[in-house]
Amino acid sequence: MAVLSSAAALSIELPSSPGAPADHEAEGGGDGVSADGSVSFGSRETLDQIRNLTDVGAMTRLLHECIAYQRSLDLNLEALLAQRPDHDRQLLSLERSSHHLLSSVRADAAHLLASVSSTSNLADRVSSKVRELDLAQSNVQATLSRIDAVVERGHCLDGARRALDSEDYESAADFVRTFLQIDARYRDPGSDQREQLMEIKRQLEAIVRRRLSSAIDQREKTTILRFVRIFSPLGLQEEGLQVYVAYLRKEIALRSRLDFERLVELAEHPQQSRRPQQVNPAAEEQVNFVGCLMHLFKDIVEAVEEKDVEDKDKVLRSLCGDDGVVYAICELQEECDSRGTQILKKYMDYRKLSRLASEINSYSKNLLSVGAAEGPDPREVETFLEEILSLTQLGEDYMEFMLSKIRGLDSVDPELGPRATKAFRSGSFSKMVQELTGFYVILEEFFMVENVRKAIRIDEQVPDSLTTSVVDDVFYVLQSCCQRAITTVNINSVFAILSCAMNLLSNEYQEALQQKMREQNMGAKLFLGGAVAQKTGTDIATALNNMDVSAEYVLKLRHEIEEQCAEVSET
Template sequence: MITFTCSLAENVSRKVRQLDLAKTRLYNVIQRADDILDLKFCTDGVQTALRNEDYEQAAAHIHRYLSLDQSVIELSRQGEESSAVDASLVMLQEAEQKLKVIVAEKLDEAVAAVDLAQVERFFKIFPLLGLHQQGLARFGQYLCSQLAFKAEENLLLATGGDLGEKRALLVFADTLTLLLEEHHQNVEKLLKHCLLSTTMQELIGYYIPMEEYYMRESVNKAVAMDTYEKGQLTSSMVDDCFYIVKKCISRALSSSSIDCLCAMINHANSVLESDFREVLYNKLRQGFPATTLQDIQRGVSSAVSMMQSSLQQGKFNTMSIESAEHAKAAFLVTLNNVEVCSENITTLKRNLENDCSKLFSQGGGSGDQAKIESCLSDLVNTSTKFKDFLQEGLTELNTTAVKPQVKPWISSFLAISHNIEEEEFNDYEANDPWVQQLIVNVEQLMAEFKTALSPVIYETLTSLMTSLISIEMEKTVLKCSFSRLGGLQFDKELRSLVAYLTTVTTWTIRDKFARLTQMATILNLERVTEILDYWGPNSGPLTWRLTPAEVRQVLALRIDFRSEDIKRLRL
């Protein structure tokens, strides 16, 4: 069995080696064909470019020829097409030498004519011909001659009058500043083409992928090591993640390379927008559980029955309660994490703007500034996405945890008769039948969220809750009937509710209850036609939120108002 297996492995290995050899030979054939085609293309192209005096294009063809694999070219010279290859090589070598002479002469002419545009044009061709050092030396000589000429010219101007010792120092400083300002861009161009700049760009090219890998892996580790301590609003991964991101961007900033900085900002934005946001999304997607413990605390009979059933069986399942409580805390912490992420991204963008302004003060073009602004605008978009994500989570929390509790409390309004006489009205005044219990229930409901959510999120959730109460109240009131004193009772209840809700949030409450307030006003009227004292030209500063049809609908809730009188109203 072992011998058979060994023989089979040897056969497979031999076939793999044969396939690999065939692949290598095929690659060499393709490479050889490509190089022959490149030689032909370069030969034709360089001749045409020289005839048209398009020296940049000619230099590009020569540069392509010089970049070909010389060993493959030597192999090509040994084949059947060797004569054609040799002819192409001779023509390219002659064109190379001819172009070097032309470029050198043209650069000398431009220097003599002090034509900066032509100097820059031919200086850029030297590296394509493999003449890096010669090009830098000639361009450096040109700058030196220009500096010397300007220095002498400014010196003559400065020494045209009598100079004291202090004045001479000032003139010297002014002259030096003027020279540097005039040739600042030229010196920058020289530095960009020097070996140091090229080496730095290569290092940055290696650095960026390494930094990106470090950042992604570190963020993933921060997520894996995420912890939450009771009493804290956020978990550890938020601070850890943004510390890592800021550290990586700070290192990129220290390079003073705009391209490097932009690359790292884009990578950081990608990590936050895709990877980290996906982690938070998966946590929120699990939803907010309505736990048994909540039901027990609020005295729901079904939970009591469940508890009694468990006790009768001789055990009480606390694991489900504990896991639900853990899931509930995780959901609220994740909401806080999302809100802090949005704020941290905004702060990161603001700090980067300050750092980049310092960087640009040391020198930088409008193009570089446009790159940075584009990257920073992406951060703004990511912050907005986190805000939208937070709103989705809050809507889920309101729908799952608040709405199922609030709706029955509001619906209990129907069980309290508002078709009452004076005796019942006095009794309601002494023993409130509905609104005070509603306020207690709402306060208990929101108390757990107030301690577990950040102030900003709690305010938003409270706003959603008040909107829900006003909408449900409006639906419920339209199902009731009212006497004159019943309308007065409803007005008192509404005022108490609005007064309480005003104390629990800094947001405007009265605007949300404007329709209900106007409904209470209508239900308090002594006669149908009294509505005309508040309607139309008599409304004064009051802006009616109810339509004429809705006003008639509310008037019809009063049992003592005749439908004929309501129909005759001209609204």
């Protein structure tokens, strides 16, 4: 067991023994014995297994194997030690042959080290001088810049005084802006120049505000533009924008009010409003609500576009960039809501659309009653439809133009876009357009129904035609009404008119086509001979032709409606 303890730190390759593999694996297997029979005597698990061995044969076998392994190690060590003299001779020979070479390399390396160290020291001294020169140059440049700033500040101060005295307010504002820019970079706490300049700035602001207010009261646009542009160099861009937009709104309101008053005068007193030189009644001025609304939109668009101002002199963008344009659009839209709503409301009162809609509803309910009053004249209703369509389409075109104007701007505050869209879509003018569209639907349905019924009542044979007049008349009415509804760009109006057209085709028009075929004894009349049989045959052929052509017209009408809807959706 003492020999086993001394050999426990060795790893032995066990030879494969055909004599006792089963017993050895059973007793010496586990973590200390690998699959190929190798025993690691240095591991703790192997030591524990060896201590637990009880078979003397296994112990003896492991002892002999350990001794054999020790002998093989001794032989390997002796072989390695026998090679030492050869290695010593080779090292001595190598040292003798490379002694001069190593000495030369050592000397060159020492010389290179001395040269690099000298160069490094010289570079450090030169770079330190360069850094000192650069710092000195920077200080000199800063000093010169500060001196220039002091001189320029004095020049701006004197220039602002002279410009203010000579009423050259634009130059004075430029001097003030330049002084403030220099002062922001080179603040001089010990100088009173800033206080003097700020006093000049306050005087200039007071003069500009006073002169601008006077110009606005006198409506001198050139003077207004001159003083509004001075707000920007004074750092009062937002104030200038608000004053200028308020002026634009005031001008638009004034012109719109004059147009509206003239319109009201014509509407309420057409004879009194005739001018003395208009001796011809046909040449007298007409009540034109569309023109009045168009003038309002034109004034707003021209104010936003600034068409009478050069691009480099545009005020809105010079004050606050694209945000200034959006602000102007939103503010002027409030004026559009006020004046536009007033115009549309006056139109509805002038044409008495509420009463007309009530008469149409009452007429439709009492249509079958005995002695029912006649409904409105469809020709007059058609005139109203054209006017309503022009007004609503004009309003839709204006709103779409303004919204596309906002979407086309590059740099806009993210909050202004939704605000502008909401101002257009939820404003009083938009609501009034929707109300007017509601009247349009009522009038259009009445016009379509009455004309279709009239076409059915006056149906007659057309010379040199295979169909009667009802076919062309009915589909012409339906085509005109559907096209007019699609032009409104209002999906509710389109659905209502299309639904009414479908009801007319599937009910009254279909009944009118089938009525000819339901006459009594029509088949017997064909065999009577003579003119009666010929007329009966012609009536039957015409009725069949009416049905056939009507089917073709229905498909054609559907195709035209789809094409027009696609065109409207693309625009």
